[in-house]
Amino acid sequence: MLRALLVVSGHELRSRLRDGTALLIALVAPVALASLFGLALGGEDPPLRASIGIVDLDGGDFPTSVRREALATEELQDVLTLRDYADEEQAGAAVDDGEIGAAIVFPPGFSDSVGAGEGGEVTVLTSDSTPLAGVIANSMVDQISALVEARTLAVRASLDAGVPADEVRLFVEENGAAGPTLTLDADPMAGGKVDVAVHYASGMAVLFAYLVVATSTRSLLTDRQLGTLSRLRVAPVPQWTPVVGKGIVGFLLAMTSVCVTWASSVLFFGLSWGDPLAVLVLCGAHVLAATAITMLVASNARTDAQADGYNLGIAFVSGILGGSLVPLYNLPEFLQTLALFTPNGWTSTGLASLAAGGDLGSVVGPIGVVCLIAVVAGGLAALRFRKGLLG
């Protein structure tokens, strides 16, 4: 039984390796595309400038010192431009027009409120089309929040300790002149860039996995058209030999394709996809699901050419819906919901959390769902095969 499987798998493997197009799909295309994204998004210098709007409705010293500190931060000096807007509406319009990437709004009485120990909140306006400016603006706001919180606590403590309110106020104003010390992450944009480069590389790997495994599963139909499937079926081998033999080769080739893409983004661009074992298991589950789905296609299609059409459609639709091409957070809400029905959506989500430092335990959910998709699609394919191709 194992012997028959080896014979069929060996033949399938040889056929695929002889096939230049298949090798192109498996190795060249995903690595080339992943490298393209690596080049575009990698490198030393931040390629973009970020413009951030400030709406100072407060007029106190807090916004002034934030502005001064931000521009004094070494990493941001050459990158950041701050622009003033009269109100939130104007700033919002500027964000929408792409004039600025994000804006921070200080409400009236913000400095006074913080000085009185009553806290305060700023508003941030961001745009999905300029994620880098959003990253910087949010990083600034994080710092502002921390400062506000610390100062509020200090003032409260002083008041509770019985220091007269006027004295506290005076003290705060004196210190305020020196400004709150605002420290930003060393390079707030680096994190964003790496995430995006890993996202695209892994997205390509996940997308091409379909196309690679499909070249093997669709060859069941080629064999039927050639009549050679009949020869396999009259031979004294278990009924499932052709399906399993080709499925194994498709799975292994797709895993190879994913691993080569992964290795190239690690070796050439110094990117990290996170915990290697977890990446391997998650990608294994994804390729298993792709194998099952393309088998379901093979069990329903009439010709190999028809299967190619279906597989291409499924690969790209689930690639787009599942965030393999465009990051999911850039998609409208309802499309993000549809992503839950694609293995790509779960795999990309899992890979993102691994890239952010998660371990195997953190992606058990996505792995489980992807395996479930594999089992359902595989089961349906088996039922169809029993009635059709192997009936």
Add this chain to the structure above:
Amino acid sequence: MTDALVCQDLTKRFGRHLAVDSISFTIERGEAYGLLGPNGAGKTTTISMLSGLLRPDAGSVHIAGHALTQDPRAAKARIGYVPQEIALYPELTGRENLRYFGRLYGLPRRTLQNRIAEVLDLVGLTDRADDKVGDYSGGMKRRINIGAALLHEPTLLVLDEPTVGVDPQSRNAILEGVDQLVAAGMSLLYTSHYMEEVERVCKRVGIIDKGRLVAEGTKRELVSRLGTSDRVELVLDGDITAAAEKLRAVDRVTEAVPTGTSSVRLLAEGSRHLLPSFIAAVEGVATITGVEITEPDLEAAFLHLTGSTLRD
């Protein structure tokens, strides 16, 4: 020794269409059996069921004593199946094709190598063995298509219309090869809608029509069922459908069917003496312009048994 093939009550429906209707027959060891019937009679469906390609709705198949459903591996190992259509990888060479299909039967490497050489020799393709099958001529493809079923030295070779669409020269080569195999003692199931081939290759013949095995026996047995009937071919000028109608009514004529646009084939006893009756019968609807009388043969037997001709 057990029979090479025993099939009992094989039945297959496609939807509401009864393609094979309770067919039973037996092939002894070393016997060449022909399944003769027109296109659509159910030959391929029958062969598909007994080689394990198609699940029968009812009935059983035993190959060399092994039940196909209970012990498929043993039964299948003893059949060599030659599909009706060429079933080979065009981008592989003849030798590579044979190696792959031989390995599916679990032949050890050395044995397989020897068998490939023997089979290539048998089908006359030794000097083209390392060319791609895609570059072979139609006749060469047919021959290697048969060769691929011989590697594991099956007890029973099943050939489904192996000469369809083949030039006369290749056809002859194929028939000679088959004769050689039969002479060497291989059991054979040969389907065809060509009378002459079945007559030449097979000792015993089953006549299949509309999914039913309507008669079975040696050629002599089948022909003798006709009594002393001759097969008569009348060439006519006029309304041949009406003429066939009238001819059927003539005494001692058992069958009369139009063939083509200008002739009627009929079975009659003592046809030489009936010629005047034929002329009288068609008067008014057609005139007889030619007559050909043949001694009883399988074609006549087929006409007698099914009321139709084997080919148009």
